[in-house]
Amino acid sequence: MRIDASSPPRLSAKIADMNTPSSDSLTLADIQAARERIRDGIALTPCPPSVPLAEVAGCEVFCKLEFLQRTGSFKERGARNALILLSDDAKQKGVIAASAGNHALALAYHGSSLGIPVTVVMPTYAPLIKQTNCRKLGAKVEVQGTSFAEAKQRAGEIAAQQGLTYVDGYNDPGVIAGAGTLGLEVLEQVPDLAAVIVPLGGGGLVAGVALAIKSLRPQTDVIGVQAANATAFSAAIEAGSPVDVTTQPTLADGLAVSRAGSLALEIARQRIDKIVTVTEADIALAVVRLMELEKSVVEGAGAASLAALLSGKLPELAGKKVVLLLCGGNIDLTILSRLIDAALVADGRLARFTAEISDRPGGLANFATILTQLGVSVKDIVHDRTFCAPNVAAVNVLCTVETRDAAQIAELYRCLTSAGIRHFAHVGRE
Structure with a gap:
C-alpha cells in the first residue's frame, strides 16, 4: 500500500x-x-x-x-504531563530520555520547574546549541551514539543502573495525552x-x-x-x-x-x-x-x-x-x-550554469548585456581559462544568478542559445 x-x-x-x-x-x-x-x-x-x-x-x-x-516546540505539553504523573519516588530519583533536541529541551525545562532531575542522552549529530541549551536548563547531558537507536539504548542502560524513569518522547501515555x-x-x-x-x-x-x-x-x-x-x-x-x-x-x-x-x-x-x-x-x-x-x-x-x-x-x-x-x-x-x-533553487529563484563566451574584448560585456536585458541578477561569476575548451579565443564562466522563477531561468537559457553561447546548467531547471 x-x-x-x-x-x-x-x-x-x-x-x-x-x-x-x-x-x-x-x-x-x-x-x-x-x-x-x-x-x-x-x-x-x-x-x-x-x-x-x-x-x-x-x-x-x-x-x-x-x-x-518556551523551549520552541509542542514537546513541552507531553513532557510536563508525564513528569507530573510520576510517583513521588520516581520524581525524587529523576528521569532520563534519548532525544536529539526538542524532547530533551522540554524535559530539561519542565523538570527544572518541577524540581525533578533530568538526564538526556543525545546522539552525536544533535546540534551543539541544543546540547548547550539542555545543560543551561539544568539537565545532565550525555552525548552517545551515532543514531537515535544507539542513544536510546544507552539511555536504557543508565536508567537500569541508576533507577531512573525513562520518558519516551512519542510512545508514553502521558506524553501522548499531553500532545x-x-x-x-x-x-x-x-x-x-x-x-x-x-x-x-x-x-x-x-x-x-x-x-x-x-x-x-x-x-x-x-x-x-x-x-x-x-x-x-x-x-x-x-x-x-x-x-x-x-x-x-x-x-x-x-x-x-x-x-x-x-x-x-x-x-x-x-x-x-x-x-x-x-x-x-x-x-x-x-x-x-x-x-x-x-x-x-x-x-x-x-x-x-x-x-x-x-x-x-x-x-x-x-x-x-x-x-x-x-x-x-x-x-x-x-x-x-x-x-x-x-x-531558492527548488523555487526557481537561484540557478548556476557554465557558459562559454568570447575571451576577446567585449565578450564579457555582451554576455552581461543578455543577463541585464532579462533582469537576471548575478550573484557570483568565476572565469576559468585553464579547464575550458581548446579554443584559446574562448573562456568558461561559472555563473550563479538570482531569477524570478523557473520560467525566467528557461528564458535565460533560450536567449543564450539564440546568441550562440554554449552553456549547461549545474543546478536549477532547463
Whole structure:
C-alpha cells in the first residue's frame, strides 16, 4: 500500500482491517485531564488565519503557532504531563530520555520547574546549541551514539543502573495525552475546520491530536505528513506493527525516528485519514515560505505540515478550512543558509550554469548585456581559462544568478542559445 496523495482519500477503512486491536489505554478524558494538569506551565498558543498562505495554497489556512512555547516546540505539553504523573519516588530519583533536541529541551525545562532531575542522552549529530541549551536548563547531558537507536539504548542502560524513569518522547501515555491537548485547542480556536495537518515522526503527536479531534469532531480529517527520508510510521502501518527502518539525513530532523511507537500506532491507525510524504525540497521551500510570508522561523519538522499543503498532494482541501500545526522552531542556524539556498533553487529563484563566451574584448560585456536585458541578477561569476575548451579565443564562466522563477531561468537559457553561447546548467531547471 502506497501512502500518499495517490492513495484513496481516506485510509481509515484499510488501516482498521489490520489485526492489531484498537487501543483503549488512552481516552479523550485523559487528554482533557492532561490539559488541566499542565495548564499553568504551558502557553496557550494562537492559531490565527494566514492570508498570504491561503493565497498560495488555495484554501483557508490557520497556523497553530506551537513554536512559541518556551523551549520552541509542542514537546513541552507531553513532557510536563508525564513528569507530573510520576510517583513521588520516581520524581525524587529523576528521569532520563534519548532525544536529539526538542524532547530533551522540554524535559530539561519542565523538570527544572518541577524540581525533578533530568538526564538526556543525545546522539552525536544533535546540534551543539541544543546540547548547550539542555545543560543551561539544568539537565545532565550525555552525548552517545551515532543514531537515535544507539542513544536510546544507552539511555536504557543508565536508567537500569541508576533507577531512573525513562520518558519516551512519542510512545508514553502521558506524553501522548499531553500532545493531544493541541487537538482540544485547535477545535476551540477553529471550530469548523475541515482538516488538520500533523507532522509525523514516531507518532505521538498525531496519536494525541487524532484522538482528541476524532472524539469531538469526527468529520474533520487528520492528515499526517512524513519526510521521504524518514518513513517509520507509514512502514509500521504497512507492516501492521512497528518495524525498524533506515532513515536518511533530513531537514526535518525532528521526524527522523527509525521505529514508530507501538502505542502511538494503535491509537492513530484507527483515526488518521491520510499520510502524505514530502521531499527535502518541499520541506526547504515550506521553511522559506514561512519566513517570507509569515515572518516566522520554523524548523523543518515544524514546517512539514505546510510542505504537505504546498506539495500538490492534497487537492481535496481546495477552498476548505485547514489548520497547520507549526510544531517546532528550533532550527539549526548552522544549516539555515544552506536550507534557504536549497529552497531558492527548488523555487526557481537561484540557478548556476557554465557558459562559454568570447575571451576577446567585449565578450564579457555582451554576455552581461543578455543577463541585464532579462533582469537576471548575478550573484557570483568565476572565469576559468585553464579547464575550458581548446579554443584559446574562448573562456568558461561559472555563473550563479538570482531569477524570478523557473520560467525566467528557461528564458535565460533560450536567449543564450539564440546568441550562440554554449552553456549547461549545474543546478536549477532547463
